[in-house]
Amino acid sequence: xxxxxxLLLTALADxxxxxxxxxxxxxxxxxxxxxxxxxxxxxxxxxxxxxGLIEVASDEVVxxxxxxxxxxxxxxxxxxSAETERLRAVVVxxxxxxxxxxxxxxxxxx
Amino acid sequence: xxxRSLKAALSLYPEWYRDDRGEEIIAVYESVxxxxxxxxRLRELAGIAGHGLRVRTGLVSGGVPGQVVxxxxxxxxxxxxxxxxxxxxxxDPSSSGQGHAWQLALVASWALAAVAAVAGRWGVARWTGVAxxxxxxxxxxxxxxxxxSLLGLVWVVxxxxxxxxxxxxxxxxxxxxxSRRTLPMVLAGAVLPWLLMFGQAYLHTPLFWDPSxxxxxxxxxxxxxxxxxxxxxxxxGMVVGALPLLVSFNLLSLLNGxxxxxxxLAAVGFVxxxxxxxxRLVKAVRAKGExxxxx
Numbered sequence: 001x002x003x004x005x006x007l008l009l010t011a012l013a014d015x016x017x018x019x020x021x022x023x024x025x026x027x028x029x030x031x032x033x034x035x036x037x038x039x040x041x042x043x044x045x046x047x048x049x050x051x052g053l054i055e056v057a058s059d060e061v062v063x064x065x066x067x068x069x070x071x072x073x074x075x076x077x078x079x080x081s082a083e084t085e086r087l088r089a090v091v092v093x094x095x096x097x098x099x100x101x102x103x104x105x106x107x108x109x110x
Numbered sequence: 111x112x113x114r115s116l117k118a119a120l121s122l123y124p125e126w127y128r129d130d131r132g133e134e135i136i137a138v139y140e141s142v143x144x145x146x147x148x149x150x151r152l153r154e155l156a157g158i159a160g161h162g163l164r165v166r167t168g169l170v171s172g173g174v175p176g177q178v179v180x181x182x183x184x185x186x187x188x189x190x191x192x193x194x195x196x197x198x199x200x201x202d203p204s205s206s207g208q209g210h211a212w213q214l215a216l217v218a219s220w221a222l223a224a225v226a227a228v229a230g231r232w233g234v235a236r237w238t239g240v241a242x243x244x245x246x247x248x249x250x251x252x253x254x255x256x257x258x259s260l261l262g263l264v265w266v267v268x269x270x271x272x273x274x275x276x277x278x279x280x281x282x283x284x285x286x287x288x289s290r291r292t293l294p295m296v297l298a299g300a301v302l303p304w305l306l307m308f309g310q311a312y313l314h315t316p317l318f319w320d321p322s323x324x325x326x327x328x329x330x331x332x333x334x335x336x337x338x339x340x341x342x343x344x345x346x347g348m349v350v351g352a353l354p355l356l357v358s359f360n361l362l363s364l365l366n367g368x369x370x371x372x373x374x375l376a377a378v379g380f381v382x383x384x385x386x387x388x389x390r391l392v393k394a395v396r397a398k399g400e401x402x403x404x405x
Contacts, residue, residue, distance in 0.1 A: 038157055
């Protein structure tokens, strides 16, 4: 899964959000590393809508501005869960290998 | 000024998309740029304009053509580096290796773009490649105007022009992070121009250099469609990235005997006919439902 996809699905995991809120959430989740531009956001949203991973939750006008809110679909939630499991497995394996390698390294340098 | 620029950027979208999403995009743009500087507004406008062009041309990230172009980007960055390494004389076996300062600056720019791609810094990679393409195009055009025919100019300029279009049109949401395929793609791209221009000095085989092989090399144009049909996007991207150089190199050689109006007619005809034929084929593949439909 591409990083922008993972970040957008994660941003929608707890609540539906509109475009600008998604840009803010992605920046927060990535600790400021990923600052999605408007054009990039809508390119990704179009793709995720086409893949059925997200859906339009509501269309409204707030303070005279059009605001469309997006939400995860069941398919999107399943895809995010699967990716989370995959990443968790990698992390667990990385931690296991790091912990087993540490004594050997000490042994070599001692 | 900003309103006019935003309207101009939005005008690049097809009408149906602008009607559906225009207000929403304006609202997000205004929220993002409030209190921001001119550079931020320019970057946002460039992003919106780019997305508009992608929607209009069908090169969106949800569609196969956009995905293939994104896969081609690392190859194109390597090919840009390889091309300017060759043109600067740095890897030319018959040259003393003394390139002009501007040629070396272009080599350095393409090298930076290639390294940034390998490091997963795609924004830096793409925009450095774009920035290096523009003066490179001007230099090649100037050189061709003074030293070659009009036919030569068409072919010489068409290669970096198509690569520039690929860099600009690749969906940015598909270019992120590091990938184990990036370095091989960059290296393959860097080797191809050298192979075509000077490889014969080292590799004693008729493949690539014997004129009788040239029509066969043009058949490589079919490979991306076969790769897409088998849902292998990265080989398709590699061949799409290589095609401008292969087609230019081979067709220029083939048409060298047809200078004048006939050669020009053949060149223009090919430039018009090939993209149209490719477009029709891609549409036919998409209509079959083999690849995922564009968003």
